[in-house]
Ligand SMILES: NC(=O)c1ccc[n+]([C@@H]2O[C@H](COP(=O)([O-])OP(=O)(O)OC[C@H]3O[C@@H](n4cnc5c(N)ncnc54)[C@H](O)[C@@H]3O)[C@@H](O)[C@H]2O)c1
Ligand SMILES: CC(C)[C@H](C(=O)O)[C@@H](O)C(=O)O
């Protein structure tokens with residue numbers, strides 16, 4: 001009898017449901033192959049939740065997330081909800097679930113498939129073989145710091161305010177995630193901050209240095225200001241192994257890194273919490289991209305970032321390395337065969353839609369399974 005894994009699926013908005021459908025087919029394939037049994041619950045988050053319940057993060061979604069072994073999210077947001085009051089926008093649902101589940105560590109790996117290195121706007125040797133890991137702090141920093149808001153001063157001037165706040169435990173725990181990952185990789189961590197301007201990141205840098213000296217003597221730790229880091233990422237990304245940074249810097253740098261892989265439609269992510277006393281660790285997997293309203297509902301979205309987020313789920317939550325390898329190998333073969341969604345299209349390649357990309361990956365999984 002195959003193991004039962006409880007997965008909460010949150011398709012979300014825009015292209016979210018379209019890319020999620022392709023992952024559900026892959027989940028079905030694994031079940032049919034007898035590799036695993038998924039107990040899937042589908043839930044609401046973001047705009048879809050607002051439409052159905054009036055709020056972006058219904059209690060049922062949170063309860064279901066806590067009861068599941070892992071959560072898989074498509075994307076949230078879109079123009080339909082842009083004019084809503086700030087606190088009930090779709091994006092608040094995403095930030096809310098990250099915070100409520102304590103998902104402080106966001107891993108965003110930028111790995112370049114050989115076939116797509118050729119398509120890069122950068123020189124082939126700059127991106128070929130690239131494999132870097134961006135570790136983004138996800139439940140603190142300027143996204144959550146208090147005080148915040150928009151207020152009107154007595155003279156009628158309006159003031160907008162957000163606060164960049166990090167405490168030492170918040171910095172240390174994300175530093176540990178980055179350094180533990182680096183110990184299994186190239187043993188190099190680059191901590192990205194703005195310590196020449198922002199006191200909060202002076203503390204960030206000091207704590208990273210302390211952590212490395214006290215607990216990770218084998219790690220080569222370097223520091224870079226975020227403006228330079230964004231430039232270095234496109235100039236010579238292979239100088240990096242693991243990058244660790246704050247919530248907002250990580251948001252921006254990971255979209256930049258996505259383009260090194262060919263498209264935002266290629267970058268997956270895992271958001272992880274700490275294990276509790278019973279060893280239970282919440283985890284949410286989602287592509288780095290958003291709901292892409294410009295291409296939603298047209299069978300144009302690249303589903304690979306979400307499929308790769310699912311393979312991260314197999315690896316990090318379920319220890320199903322062979323199955324994750326199989327899916328990634330299938331993707332590689334599909335890309336080598338020149339099958340492309342529009343965002344990664346190259347001259348001479350075959351342009352397909354979201355569903356057809358799913359078909360191609362499934363077909364290759366069949367072929368690989370038959371040997
Ligand atoms: N994790 C999330 O749910 C998430 C992340 C980012 C943005 N958003 C939200 O999504 C909405 C749109 O934001 P945006 O336009 O700034 O960013 P976006 O990531 O949705 O899209 C940016 C560009 O990349 C393209 N793109 C994105 N994903 C793609 C894919 N899988 N295949 C092909 N092309 C793809 C889009 O077509 C668009 O041109 C906003 O409401 C935003 O808040 C949500
Ligand atoms: C939609 C938004 C809240 C989100 C973020 O800024 O974290 C997104 O851009 C991401 O990268 O996951």
Ligand SMILES: [Mg+2]
Pocket residue numbers: 251252255288
């Ligand atoms: Mg982002």
